Amino acid sequence: MSDSSAQSRQNLLEQAELTDQDLALNVTDMMDRQIDDAELFIQHNRSEAWALEDGKVKDGSFSVSQGVGVRAITGEKTGFAHTNELNERALRKACVMAASIADRGGNRRAEAPSDAPFRRLYPGGDPTAGVNNDDKVRFLSELDRFTRELDPRIAEVSISIRGSSDRVLVYGSDGTNQFDDRPLVNCRIHVIVKDGTRMESGTDGSGGRYPLDVFFREDSATAKDMARQAVRMAVTKLESVPAPAGEMPVVLGPGWAGVLLHEAVGHGLEGDCERKKTSCFAGKIGEKVASDLCTVVDDATLDGRRGSLSIDDEGTPGQRTVLIEDGILRGFMWDKHNAILTGNQSTGNGRRESFASLTIPRMTNTFLLAGESDPEDIVRSVTKGVYCSAFSGGQVDPSSGRFVFATTEAYLIENGKLTSPIHGCMLTGYPWDVMNSITMVGSDFALDPGIGTCGKQGQGVPVGVGQPTIKVEQITVGGTSA
């Protein structure tokens, strides 16, 4: 552990009015109550946000959330208690409550704590520290002015910037003793345009695990690009026609469209689905689940990305896991608990929204690797279909596998060319149908801009998605034009 990281860890413990001895003692006491595994998760999250609307920076907020979550595992059972009161007495009480799950013998002892080395993927410390409040306000106002000048039809602009630092300490009876200091920032812009009686909206944003001042550099070049994108999207949609309805070929553009992979296969490959046999992929390792062109990975180890994790919320170092290789199912994403129960190893995918939530297996950055097709050839190959470039999100029912995702920017493809923009609509399908009908994969791989949040069992965590341009031969497009 680096000096600054050790200092940051020490500060976290001091703020919590706890010592390393308190952690060791409470874990030992829990193990004495015949628990298989005990774990403490101490967290301090500081975040601030600034928002502009109607030309004014009139909203600012600052929040601190801190607490401890205690987990006691015996076989398949989990006892969990959390509190945002931080001191030895509150910790002890939470440990006793969590350990009350124990109902049968187990004589394990806590292992000596060891902080296994891992690679740091992002800088520690407060990502907003490098910018003073005057500059934040000026940035928002200038970006607002810049945006409004892009088109006379702009009726409303809202912009927000947000930065948080999240410090977590994981201490477990299996010897885990890890600390991580995770920055997270984003900038979002949303515009409404009006032409006569027609109104449309456009959005863009970007973010990741890096200092907030990235947005302020080089005359705010990144932010200005976002503004241009949002305005272009909104203005384009003013001309949009009703989306078609029914099954047809769909070309998905690079980057954001990776949300398709996230929904279609990602959730079904999370280890809890495999253990409980609730996924349509359960027990299918080694089987063909997608076209030969598809290789899908989950990779927590990308520097500074929104979904990246130096260590996961159980202290396991972030990893790159191949999920599907050339169409063959290769692996699932595991947290410790589900991995142990099924004889697997954690892949560093144990995540929780906060100390107040139970750890479950989750994705990090999940994407489809590049292929060899020229993106222009992909569009040219479609006689009649739809091209989608932006999405607002999706959802999946992992057991049937059925997924949906909503487009926010899409076009008709007619005789190999993009023609009219179409209204936003839902796409829906089953993973095996869709993944096996991916017939072209482009060479233009891109990750999303870094503003994705994935929800599962009521817990939201930051994630990344990505893909090159791909062609899906058949998928149901949920428009109104039958």
Next chain:
Amino acid sequence: MSELVERLIEEAQRQGAHQSSATVSDSISVEVSARERDIENIAYEQGRAFRVSVYVDHREGTAVTSDVTDTAIRDTVTQALSIARFTESDPCNGLPDRDRLATEFPDLEQNFPQPVSIDQLKEDALVADASSLDFDPCIMPAHGASASQTATCSVRGNSLGFINANSYTIYGRSATALARSEAGMQTDYWFDQNCQLERVQSAEFIGREAAQRAVRRLNPRTVATGTYPVMYDRWTAPSLLYPLIEAISGGNLYRQESYLQDSLNTQVATTRLTLREYPHLHKRIQSRNCDADGVTTNEHTIIEKGVVNTYLLGTYSARRLELASTGHAGGVTNVHVEADLTPIDELLNELKQGLLVTSLIGSGTNLVTGDYSCGAAGFWIENGRIAYPVDNITIASNLDLMYKGIVGFGDDTQDRGTFKTGSILVDAMTVASN
């Protein structure tokens, strides 16, 4: 806790705020889940959070923390004030006018605390899980069932002397069932919650209902893409009505994020539809005496015979629109569909051939344009009867056409959440399928 709110406001005023408001909430909850006829998780939760908003010359700053030590209180107020120093002045910012603040707080009977009985919660979770598994051989042990209880107390106050404490309990039971056939798996769930434990549906019923809903979805077919009448069943009907509420809510109106700009006193839905709100119903989790700003809540006819009778405004959005707050900071409470109800069998007969929606997935509503597209599953109706389950389809239209195209309301009323409604029949939507 009232004392803590007062201390926060005092501290804010002492540090230079012209106006301030504060909220403190405390909650304790326990949730037990069971799976494969055994206890899976027991989760205890205990949390306290406080939030303070300060105004200086109509500039606003907000800070939230869970740390209630004296130092933390002082620092949090300082943070809020330092933010207020950098934000721009907006004449619409600030506390409500004094005469709009609620002064009477009759007991709405939402607080029915019971000592936590882990054994009882375990028993409930086990019974719900077992009754789901026992319902049918095609039900597989998968997700299981849970039982929970939560007690919350929140106190809200501001520098105009307003202070209100509100305590409520929530008891809940839920089950998720997975049914398997050779053609594939289907999942469905059921839940109920209430402020009174004895009014929550029994664990046995919850488990059975989840299982029955999953089983009836097995072996779905597809339908030909086309335009058909669509009935939202009574459980999905609230999600049909909710965008209408959002489209006339202050925040979306002043941000011009609604297709219902300038819709006051205009026809936005069928003349058959009246929506009336009852904020003060007793023994309802959604009920409240005042909104999130402390403004008195009142009964409102929101939609009268399809015409917008009132927007739904909080203090800030009302000022932006140069109107008066309607006591809707934080949203609506209990909204009842008041329409001529048709017996549900007759309504199905009226539908003749079309789609009965029982489950929706994904959010594909564009409030700015009214464009609507959503993933759906349910049953195909032939001659007014359920013919077979359908899945993997989308339903699409435009909210304006949908609300004006409502042709009937079923008498199968339910009021589990915000809306009290039965099934709702829409004359035509595009159903897309593979």
